[in-house]
Amino acid sequence: xxxxxxxxxxxxxxxxxxxxxxxxxxxxxxxxxxxxxxxxxxxxxxxxxxxxxxxxxxxxxxxxxxxxxxxxxxxxxxxxxxxxxxxxxxxxxxxxxxxxxxxxxxxxxxxxxxxxxxxxx
Amino acid sequence: xxxxxxxxxxxxxxxxxxxxxxxxxxxxxxxxxxxxxxxxxxxxxxxxxxxxxxxxxxxxxxxxxxxxxxxxxxxxxxxxxxxxxxxxxxxxxxxxxxxxxxxxxxxxx
Numbered sequence: 001x002x003x004x005x006x007x008x009x010x011x012x013x014x015x016x017x018x019x020x021x022x023x024x025x026x027x028x029x030x031x032x033x034x035x036x037x038x039x040x041x042x043x044x045x046x047x048x049x050x051x052x053x054x055x056x057x058x059x060x061x062x063x064x065x066x067x068x069x070x071x072x073x074x075x076x077x078x079x080x081x082x083x084x085x086x087x088x089x090x091x092x093x094x095x096x097x098x099x100x101x102x103x104x105x106x107x108x109x110x111x112x113x114x115x116x117x118x119x120x121x
Numbered sequence: 122x123x124x125x126x127x128x129x130x131x132x133x134x135x136x137x138x139x140x141x142x143x144x145x146x147x148x149x150x151x152x153x154x155x156x157x158x159x160x161x162x163x164x165x166x167x168x169x170x171x172x173x174x175x176x177x178x179x180x181x182x183x184x185x186x187x188x189x190x191x192x193x194x195x196x197x198x199x200x201x202x203x204x205x206x207x208x209x210x211x212x213x214x215x216x217x218x219x220x221x222x223x224x225x226x227x228x229x230x
Contacts, residue, residue: 006149011179019217046209046221046222046223046224047166047209047211047221048221049156049219049220049221051218051220060218061218062218062219063122063217063218072128075159085126096165096166098165104153104172105153105154105171105172106153106154106156106169106213106219107156107171107177107211108158108166108168108211109168109177111165111166111167112165113165
């Protein structure tokens, strides 16, 4: 059974960089028909897609966040990572990593449990 | 960007009743790229429906999806106690990526 687990700093100061990692177990991150995504959810609000990465390293970001986001992959460790720079209080959210089926349907079928990141001084 | 609107915002039902949730897009969506998720408090979203009408693995057949173009519907034929949750629709657009609707909360009447 595929599992995803987020880890990283739960508290980030304004203007600094948020860094999270998603460890994938029970399957290979190099699987051809899937890519790997980050999605966030501010407390009490809806879902916002941040971006995704293929195992090859190709990325695609939400245009509204593109200037601040970097997603990378480490296939040797079966994990991928998110960096979001110049954070503000508006970036406070639960951050989820998820697997994306991209070949035919474009849906997110496996999700991590989520990790709360608070932006505060 | 394709904006998704969901209605109603909250749906109050008794167990055994039928739930009809609407997702409307600001422009036409490829039906292959329309999905529905269920989210319970403190949990990650769970995929229910993909391709507008295909149930994901392990999803009970009381959940069904339909629609095309700009209007999509998630139906729960008879709501069970475990179905009280928030439901989100999601679309993919090749030029702008993914967007989610604001959600419909199904709660107990």
